[in-house]
Amino acid sequence: MKSINLIFLIVILLSSGVYSQNFNIKAESQYLEIINNQQRRDLIAISMRNAEIISDSLFCNNYAYGSEFFLNLAESYYLLKRYNYVFFTVLRLRCLYPSERYINREHDLFYISCKKLKIPQYIADSIWRMTDSQSIHLLSYDKRKQLLLKTAMFAMDRKLYSTLFHYINLYENQTITENIPLYMAQWKLLYSLKFKPKKILSNVNFNATTVSYNFSDLQKSFSLKFNKKVSRRLKLNMFFRSYF
Amino acid sequence: MKKSLFFCFILISHWLFSQDIDFYLKTKNQNFLLPSITKQMSADEFQLLSRNIRMQDFIYAAFVPGYIHFQAKDYTLGYTLLGLRLSSYALLTYENYKYGFKWYNILFRYVGSNISSTSLSNNKIDIYIINTALSIIIASYLFDVIDGQARLHKKQELIRYKYSLKFQLYTNAYNKSMPMIGFNLKF
Numbered sequence: 001m002k003s004i005n006l007i008f009l010i011v012i013l014l015s016s017g018v019y020s021q022n023f024n025i026k027a028e029s030q031y032l033e034i035i036n037n038q039q040r041r042d043l044i045a046i047s048m049r050n051a052e053i054i055s056d057s058l059f060c061n062n063y064a065y066g067s068e069f070f071l072n073l074a075e076s077y078y079l080l081k082r083y084n085y086v087f088f089t090v091l092r093l094r095c096l097y098p099s100e101r102y103i104n105r106e107h108d109l110f111y112i113s114c115k116k117l118k119i120p121q122y123i124a125d126s127i128w129r130m131t132d133s134q135s136i137h138l139l140s141y142d143k144r145k146q147l148l149l150k151t152a153m154f155a156m157d158r159k160l161y162s163t164l165f166h167y168i169n170l171y172e173n174q175t176i177t178e179n180i181p182l183y184m185a186q187w188k189l190l191y192s193l194k195f196k197p198k199k200i201l202s203n204v205n206f207n208a209t210t211v212s213y214n215f216s217d218l219q220k221s222f223s224l225k226f227n228k229k230v231s232r233r234l235k236l237n238m239f240f241r242s243y244f
Numbered sequence: 245m246k247k248s249l250f251f252c253f254i255l256i257s258h259w260l261f262s263q264d265i266d267f268y269l270k271t272k273n274q275n276f277l278l279p280s281i282t283k284q285m286s287a288d289e290f291q292l293l294s295r296n297i298r299m300q301d302f303i304y305a306a307f308v309p310g311y312i313h314f315q316a317k318d319y320t321l322g323y324t325l326l327g328l329r330l331s332s333y334a335l336l337t338y339e340n341y342k343y344g345f346k347w348y349n350i351l352f353r354y355v356g357s358n359i360s361s362t363s364l365s366n367n368k369i370d371i372y373i374i375n376t377a378l379s380i381i382i383a384s385y386l387f388d389v390i391d392g393q394a395r396l397h398k399k400q401e402l403i404r405y406k407y408s409l410k411f412q413l414y415t416n417a418y419n420k421s422m423p424m425i426g427f428n429l430k431f
Contacts, residue, residue, distance in 0.1 A: 023414070023417040024414065024417075026417050027410065027413040027414045027416070027417040028410075028413075030413050030417070031409060031410050031413055034409065042398075042402060043402055043405070043406065046289075046402055046403065046406065047406060049286065050284045050410075053284070
């Protein structure tokens with residue numbers, strides 16, 4: 001009898017934790033809706049940091065009210081004219097919460113952001129088709145996360161890439177198996193070596209089963225970078241030697 | 245004489261009370277008050293909320309250009325003011341070297357200056373330079389004090405609005421939708 005009581009207590013405690021997180025997200029979504037209606041850009045700008053913390057938790061766990069939250073967040077970024085984040089937020093909404101509830105608004109925001117980011121029409125169309133709710137609603141949450149990260153790489157935007165790097169780290173911490181897909185590992189390596197977005201995307205191989213770096217291109221850029229660094233260091237050394 | 249003595253007495257007593265040049269009290273023990281802040285608040289927001297522009301800061305702003313804007317964490321404007329003020333100081337220094345510390349006579353129509361009347365007509369550009377430099381110094385100080393304080397207040401208002409609204413929404417969402425059983429004990 002005691003053990004049943006204990007189990008009951010543990011269930012209540014755990015469920016209250018989940019419920020409270022759900023209501024936190026609901027409250028945050030309501031807050032974003034209120035400030036979006038006011039169209040105060042200064043107020044929206046200072047609220048984005050908190051919203052991104054909530055969206056990190058939504059990326060890790062599939063809580064309720066996430067779809068409303070992401071739509072309001074995309075609207076906020078649209079009002080701030082940060083189209084790279086509009087693109088990413090619409091993708092987050094489509095991949096993590098696939099439903100047809102906000103399809104018209106999603107479509108508008110997605111294609112406007114693609115146009116502003118100068119993503120070619122055929123890539124935008126294919127991303128839209130890949131993240132269609134009919135094709136991904138049967139996928140597991142882990143696979144949907146992978147799809148989100150894979151499609152967001154096509155934005156080719158330096159600021160967004162820093163967020164994407166953070167998301168890949170989150171994904172890496174969350175995966176049960178130690179290995180992440182190879183294209184993610186390649187992308188991370190190239191990003192941490194401070195390559196330009198176009199260069200990163202051209203060198204990432206999206207066939208996750210095989211490893212194939214485009215070494216000729218990489219070697220050229222490596223040698224250029226290291227030559228510059230080495231020459232700078234040599235000059236410094238010469239200066240110090242002449243001075244002392 | 246008595247009035248002035250009385251005024252001085254009040255002023256000194258106020259300063260002693262406030263422990264610095266301001267008129268209102270600020271003790272060292274205030275630094276040990278630990279306010280309860282929300283989980284979402286960042287360190288920057290906490291700094292902005294806890295800052296007040298006092299009389300001491302107005303005096304600092306006279307010596308450190310853009311001081312109030314730096315206090316309000318508006319660095320771009322702060323550095324702009326710093327650059328403007330430094331450039332105008334540089335112009336004044338140039339004029340100092342040119343006229344041997346007599347440039348202020350040019351401002352007051354050469355009254356009592358040693359500059360010859362022949363150079364009077366040629367010095368129009370210098371007059372403009374000195375006038376603009378001085379006006380930039382005064383204007384930048386006034387702008388720094390007034391605009392900086394307004395910006396700080398605006399930021400503080402926005403932060404207060406954000407967290408008070410969120411607090412209301414969070415408590416409403418939690419209380420309305422959460423079935424709870426509890427015990428209440430009152431004495």
